[in-house]
Amino acid sequence: MNGIFITGEGPEGAGKTSILNKLAEDFSARGCNIVLTREPGGIRIAEQIREIILNKDNTEMDARTEALLYAAARRQHLVEKVKPALEKGAVVLCDRFIDSSLAYQGYARGLGIEEVYEMNLFATQDMMPDATLFFDITPEAGLERIEKNKGREVNRLDLEALDFHHKVYKGYQILLEKFHGRMHRIDASASFEEVYLAASKKFEQLLVQKGLL
Ligand SMILES: Nc1ncnc2c1ncn2[C@@H]1O[C@H](COP(=O)(O)OP(=O)(O)OP(=O)(O)O)[C@@H](O)[C@H]1O
Numbered sequence: 192m193n194g195i196f197i198t199g200e201g202p203e204g205a206g207k208t209s210i211l212n213k214l215a216e217d218f219s220a221r222g223c224n225i226v227l228t229r230e231p232g233g234i235r236i237a238e239q240i241r242e243i244i245l246n247k248d249n250t251e252m253d254a255r256t257e258a259l260l261y262a263a264a265r266r267q268h269l270v271e272k273v274k275p276a277l278e279k280g281a282v283v284l285c286d287r288f289i290d291s292s293l294a295y296q297g298y299a300r301g302l303g304i305e306e307v308y309e310m311n312l313f314a315t316q317d318m319m320p321d322a323t324l325f326f327d328i329t330p331e332a333g334l335e336r337i338e339k340n341k342g343r344e345v346n347r348l349d350l351e352a353l354d355f356h357h358k359v360y361k362g363y364q365i366l367l368e369k370f371h372g373r374m375h376r377i378d379a380s381a382s383f384e385e386v387y388l389a390a391s392k393k394f395e396q397l398l399v400q401k402g403l404l
């Protein structure tokens with residue numbers, strides 16, 4: 192593939208969406224071909240699956256059903272949007288990807304990181320991101336930001352107990368070790384300006400290395 196596939200990961204309220212939006216805006220202005228997208232979603236079918244997964248009324252959803260739905264949305268999004276963009280040499284910037292499944296379904300839901308990884312590799316045909324920016328924040332601090340953000344709709348996973356969000360955080364720490372070459376930790380507890388500076392520095396480095404900037 193000619194482009195580069197970069198994902199943003201982290202617990203709820205880490206600031207991923209805000210930072211990725213600004214990266215896309217600023218680097219597009221510098222002439223980069225940025226495709227900003229998200230998971231679950233980014234295309235029609237995956238947005239429909241998102242509605243099912245995140246609907247607050249779907250409290251009876253089984254953990255494996257949940258994991259399979261995320262993987263199904265991922266598959267469709269990858270073939271329909273991500274791969275074609277990469278083939279055209281774009282910088283694909285995706286808000287969450289496989290690591291979310293490993294942290295949330297694999298570790299926090301207790302399905303097993305390796306089991307969920309295997310199932311997702313079937314969905315992606317072994318495709319993984321080139322690099323991942325991990326926005327590191329404690330669950331308490333992230334959830335506090337979300338509470339202050341009155342405009343944001345609360346989804347089914349936000350409503351999980353604090354213990355679940357602690358497990359998600361622990362899951363991500365395991366992934367940081369497992370994928371230390373790919374995942375780049377960014378301290379997301381700092382001010383927006385400081386977090387953006389750290390993220391844009393790393394992002395720029397990745398694009399330069401790939402010859403895309
Ligand atoms: N560094 C920061 N300091 C304080 N508030 C921030 C910071 N970054 C983002 N915020 C605010 O925190 C809230 C959550 O940010 P954002 O939606 O970008 O996080 P997120 O990681 O995408 O969350 P989620 O994954 O739960 O959707 C927003 O109101 C945003 O303006």
Ligand SMILES: Cc1cn([C@H]2C[C@H](O)[C@@H](COP(=O)(O)O)O2)c(=O)[nH]c1=O
Nearest residue numbers: 230231261287288291292295296348349
């Ligand atoms: C891709 C993916 C996501 N999740 C969870 C993480 C969040 O709680 C929601 C997505 O909401 P956001 O506001 O867009 O961050 O879904 C997950 O559990 N597993 C996944 O693979």
